[in-house]
Amino acid sequence: MILAPLGPLNVSFEFFPPKTPEMEDALWRTVRRLEPLQPSFVSVTYGAGGSTRERTHATVKRLVDETSLNPAAHLTCVAAAKGEVDEVAREYWDAGVRHIVALRGDPQVPGSPYEPHPGGYTRAADLVAGLKRVADFEISVAAYPEIHPxxxxxxxxxxxxxxxxxAGATRAITQFFFYNDVYFRFLDRVLAAGITVPVVPxxxxxSxxxxxxxxxxxxxxxxxGTMARHFEGLDEDPETRKLVATTIAAEQVRGLAAAGIKDFHFYTLNRADLCFALCHLLGLRAAPTAVAA
Structure with missing residues (x-):
């Protein structure tokens, strides 16, 4: 089946900061592969308790200095006083970063209850308000079509x-989901609650x-359940897994686009191949390279 173009779409990509030189090489190959698609922005995640603070900052700074991309840095409330978080935000602003993804963050110990820092921001709404006091950031926040656990x-x-x-957020980005009806029902509830900012799937x-x-x-x-069946027997067949993965994701996104959704946020897991193929199927093309006279 040949997929017809859907018309103009806006995409953004999420990366995570690399832990090793090999992972850093892989990340920057991914960045260079996706950069020509001219995403609206790219975000860089931030570990619990600031465990990736320096790596996140270094990755974001390099995106500012060496690419044409618009980076958004993740910030969380976990294990940091308000002053520490505010200082990180100021460093981002001074580095030219104008977009923050503000999250409560996960507990430092997986599975343990969340406990706010005694001198920190208690939840994401407080963090958003604090960031707005630091500078006039564009701020994205998380949304949960299937409810936060x-x-x-x-x-x-x-x-x-x-x-x-x-508190000042200008966009919500949803946790990933696989049932489009869940997202559409969530949008109905969001609008009924008087929330009018974009809620990006x-x-x-x-893979x-x-x-x-x-x-x-x-x-x-x-x-x-159909997804489990689609991937059944493919543990040792990565190439077929990629084909199946792209087909499933393309079907989901085209269903959303057919209903009028034009903005999409892709969790790349620092791999370009599936996201690039998916964008290509959706009609997104790399910006033409200028030819020197």
Missing amino acids: EAPSPGVDLDNLKRKID GIIPV NFKQIVRFAAACGAAIP
Whole structure:
């Protein structure tokens, strides 16, 4: 089946800071591969308790200095006083970064209850308000179509999202999901709550099914049974897995685009191949390279 072009779409990509020289080489190959697609922005994650603070900052700074991309740095509330977080934000502003993804963050010990730093921001809404006092950042926040795993109810979770928007956030990016109806129902509830900022769907192309099962268990995302069957028997066949992954993700995104969604955030896992192929299928093309006279 030949896929017809969908019309103009806007994409953004998420990366994580590399831990080793080999991972850094892989990241920058990914960055260079995706850069010509001219994404709206690219974000760089930040570990629990600031465990990747320096690596995140170095990655963001290099994106500013060496690429044409618009980087967004993740910041969290975990294990840091307000003054420390504010100083990191100022460093980003001074480095030319104008976009922050503001998150509460995960507990430092996986599986343990979240406990705010006694002198820190207690939740993402407080962090958003604090960042706005530091500088006039563009701020993105997280949204959960299938409810944050710690939220006692959908209503409480939605109220938390509204507090983040009221504090100054200009965009919400969803946790990844695989059922488009879940996202559409969530949008209905978001609009009913008076939230009018863009709620951008977060999409993760699945190449490693076992890995996604772990990710989904942690964030509460439901995985279609058909997906398990599609990847069955492909553990030792990476090339076929890539084909299947691109087909599944393309079908999901085209379904969203057919309903009028034009903005997409791709969780790349620092790999370019699937995201580049997916963007190509959706009609996105690299910017033409100028030819010297």
